[in-house]
Amino acid sequence: MDKLIVSPAPHAHSGDSVRRNMLLVIAALLPAYAVSIAAFGWGALITTAISVAACVLCEWVIAKFVLKQQSTIGDLSAVLTGLLLAFNLPSNLPWWIVLIGAVVAIGVGKMSFGGLGQNIFNPALVGRVFLLISFPAQMTTWPLPQGFNGSYVDAATGATPLAAMKEVVKGNASAVNKLPELWDTFIGLIGGSFGEVCAAALIFGGLLLICTRVITWHIPVSILATVALFSWIATPAGMEPHMFISYELLTGGLLLGAFFMATDYVTSPMTPWGKIIFGIGIGLIVMVIRIWGSYPEGMSFAILIMNACVPLLNKIRPKRFGEKKK
Amino acid sequence: MNTFRIGGVHPQDNKVYSANKAIIDCPLPKQAIIPLVQHIGAPAVPVVEKGDKVRAGQLIAKAGGFVSANVHSPFSGVISKIDSTVDAWGIRVPAIFIDVEGDLWLDEIDTTPALVRSGILEPKEIIDRVMAAGIVGLGGACFPTHVKLMPPPGKKAEVLIVNGVECEPYLTCDHQLMLEHGEEILVGIQLLMRALDIKRAIIGIEKNKPDAIAYMQKLAGRVLGVSVKPLNLKYPQGGEKQLIDACIGRQVPSGALPIEVGAVVDNVATVYAVYEAVLKHKPLVERVITVTGKNVAKPGNYRVRFGTPLSDVVALAGGVPEDTGKIIGGGPMMGRAMNNIDMPANKRVSGLLFMPQEESRRVAPENCIRCAKCVSSCPMGLEPYLLARQAELEMWEGMEAHNIMDCIECGCCTFTCPSHRPLLDYVRMGKATVGGIIRSRQAAK
Numbered sequence: 172m173d174k175l176i177v178s179p180a181p182h183a184h185s186g187d188s189v190r191r192n193m194l195l196v197i198a199a200l201l202p203a204y205a206v207s208i209a210a211f212g213w214g215a216l217i218t219t220a221i222s223v224a225a226c227v228l229c230e231w232v233i234a235k236f237v238l239k240q241q242s243t244i245g246d247l248s249a250v251l252t253g254l255l256l257a258f259n260l261p262s263n264l265p266w267w268i269v270l271i272g273a274v275v276a277i278g279v280g281k282m283s284f285g286g287l288g289q290n291i292f293n294p295a296l297v298g299r300v301f302l303l304i305s306f307p308a309q310m311t312t313w314p315l316p317q318g319f320n321g322s323y324v325d326a327a328t329g330a331t332p333l334a335a336m337k338e339v340v341k342g343n344a345s346a347v348n349k350l351p352e353l354w355d356t357f358i359g360l361i362g363g364s365f366g367e368v369c370a371a372a373l374i375f376g377g378l379l380l381i382c383t384r385v386i387t388w389h390i391p392v393s394i395l396a397t398v399a400l401f402s403w404i405a406t407p408a409g410m411e412p413h414m415f416i417s418y419e420l421l422t423g424g425l426l427l428g429a430f431f432m433a434t435d436y437v438t439s440p441m442t443p444w445g446k447i448i449f450g451i452g453i454g455l456i457v458m459v460i461r462i463w464g465s466y467p468e469g470m471s472f473a474i475l476i477m478n479a480c481v482p483l484l485n486k487i488r489p490k491r492f493g494e495k496k497k
Numbered sequence: 498m499n500t501f502r503i504g505g506v507h508p509q510d511n512k513v514y515s516a517n518k519a520i521i522d523c524p525l526p527k528q529a530i531i532p533l534v535q536h537i538g539a540p541a542v543p544v545v546e547k548g549d550k551v552r553a554g555q556l557i558a559k560a561g562g563f564v565s566a567n568v569h570s571p572f573s574g575v576i577s578k579i580d581s582t583v584d585a586w587g588i589r590v591p592a593i594f595i596d597v598e599g600d601l602w603l604d605e606i607d608t609t610p611a612l613v614r615s616g617i618l619e620p621k622e623i624i625d626r627v628m629a630a631g632i633v634g635l636g637g638a639c640f641p642t643h644v645k646l647m648p649p650p651g652k653k654a655e656v657l658i659v660n661g662v663e664c665e666p667y668l669t670c671d672h673q674l675m676l677e678h679g680e681e682i683l684v685g686i687q688l689l690m691r692a693l694d695i696k697r698a699i700i701g702i703e704k705n706k707p708d709a710i711a712y713m714q715k716l717a718g719r720v721l722g723v724s725v726k727p728l729n730l731k732y733p734q735g736g737e738k739q740l741i742d743a744c745i746g747r748q749v750p751s752g753a754l755p756i757e758v759g760a761v762v763d764n765v766a767t768v769y770a771v772y773e774a775v776l777k778h779k780p781l782v783e784r785v786i787t788v789t790g791k792n793v794a795k796p797g798n799y800r801v802r803f804g805t806p807l808s809d810v811v812a813l814a815g816g817v818p819e820d821t822g823k824i825i826g827g828g829p830m831m832g833r834a835m836n837n838i839d840m841p842a843n844k845r846v847s848g849l850l851f852m853p854q855e856e857s858r859r860v861a862p863e864n865c866i867r868c869a870k871c872v873s874s875c876p877m878g879l880e881p882y883l884l885a886r887q888a889e890l891e892m893w894e895g896m897e898a899h900n901i902m903d904c905i906e907c908g909c910c911t912f913t914c915p916s917h918r919p920l921l922d923y924v925r926m927g928k929a930t931v932g933g934i935i936r937s938r939q940a941a942k
Contacts, residue, residue: 175837182857192866490503
């Protein structure tokens, strides 16, 4: 007992940390990643390695030489950004495009605002949308799942289910035949950004995050409910509503976005009602883009647009103790 | 609902160290220092002079106002001086120094353990004896109990809520008191019900004390209108407003007192003191405190007379452990860190917690990641992240608009923050300033 520490209460802490939360999200992404590796082979491994390494390095360099502050790579948020960016890319993307995406994600999306906690937009999505606009051809050429067969760069490519859905919506009812089996979309035997294909693994990971209280149910549930309701109303001729709803929910970036991207702490609202409105907004925007927009998928845009609304949504206050109903 | 509805956290309760340890009497000291501020309100005014001989239980300082409390001598001896001392919270307060000679009580005080059941007493008589005995809330706030027993005109108490929650981790003094003095507490409850002219009392106890729940249920079964409410574990359930919500599902409005919803809340230790004061004529001169910690040799529950140096109690518990980094008066959530243990025991200190070095130091804060855990854990439904930021930026109007004065300083926000941000430190600073602004505005009117 040399020196006693005197500090204000509380003197106990939950033991929670930024790093623990990031680790749990990474862990929850691993089932989906395992399916991606099985489906897309080397492409999934190499793209992820480049993306994660570039994100971490970029954050370290900017923190050390530009901001001249203590490096924050230990909190693993850069690893998570790298992983999520990679999950949103086709597995056959040339390495240098991945690199550009990672630098934009961290450099522009995160560090330019002052680092973790300061950014307005989801960094991984900033990186992805930058690539989508800059390299539209490469970013929308989806390899088909074929495991470790052959060179990943020259993999056979094909349309994603959402492209076929778009044709159906536009009135071409015969495009229904281009859709994969619903079961295949559930277990991940479809084309697309490599992390988003396996609905089953993403739902499992998402539930894991809710159970470990890393995220709350509000955002994912409100997104998925809005999308389901919207697709039920907007079911096109030539498809049964339940089939249309199922395809809308299980394909594209919806599940990955709803559970892992829209729930990003920094860029989502603080209160339960704020989160619910945020989720409804994302659901509406993504359906508007999917049905009337020129892109087949709009999850990235929907999340980024709602990210911009977060300061406004944070004006919504939680229910106070003893507050009288008006 | 077996708990309060908004927010809350689940700290490790760590009660195992001192739970079920029988209450041990701390020996009398050679010299005692009796602080005259052991309650919320005006300091007590000495009624003895240097050189006076006093007996245990004798009034030595009388309440300095309506919201104040009498102070009695816990010992027989001679007043050696009337001066000031630094109390357990580190604040200099007036104090009476006594050279202790022995344990000779005033004649009318019954110090035997015999249980006295209620005689026929008028409500006013009960309240007068509570007031005379200097009883204050022993749950931590030390609000004079007689004030709660006299609701303002137009307000009527409907239910007495007895706080046996002890939601602070580590502390077990209330738990042990229920086990050893349950019968007396029941009689005390009946006295308070009579004083308030009410028919209903609820004893709230958290489910980590199943033996206390079973025992109190057995005793309460014999008394009409008294029931035990077992509560799910959640901190800060022992907070007055949270406990009322958990027990009767009513929420005290912002800025109001429990009487607004017809409730009066008293801690079990306070109820026990009421019993002693009213039926044994014994004023409040001692309390049970828990001395505990992971490395304390003999953690336990000790009955200590006020004025006894805390170091005497610590010696009884086996001394200060080798690797102690922090000594906390009270529990780890709301207790205060102390810089030594030479201060005298008083009505406020409910425990002494010795934290090992490695748990004592705060972790360096990181950026706020806006995870909203502080918002969802706040039992008052506030936005701690925002209040802390506003305090940093000195945005006083904004803090007032966001109801900073509702904060009960329970510490859930700081406890839960994954970035280890000192949220409550900022909120407390903001509260002090905003409170001052509000008071001066009212004074100007």
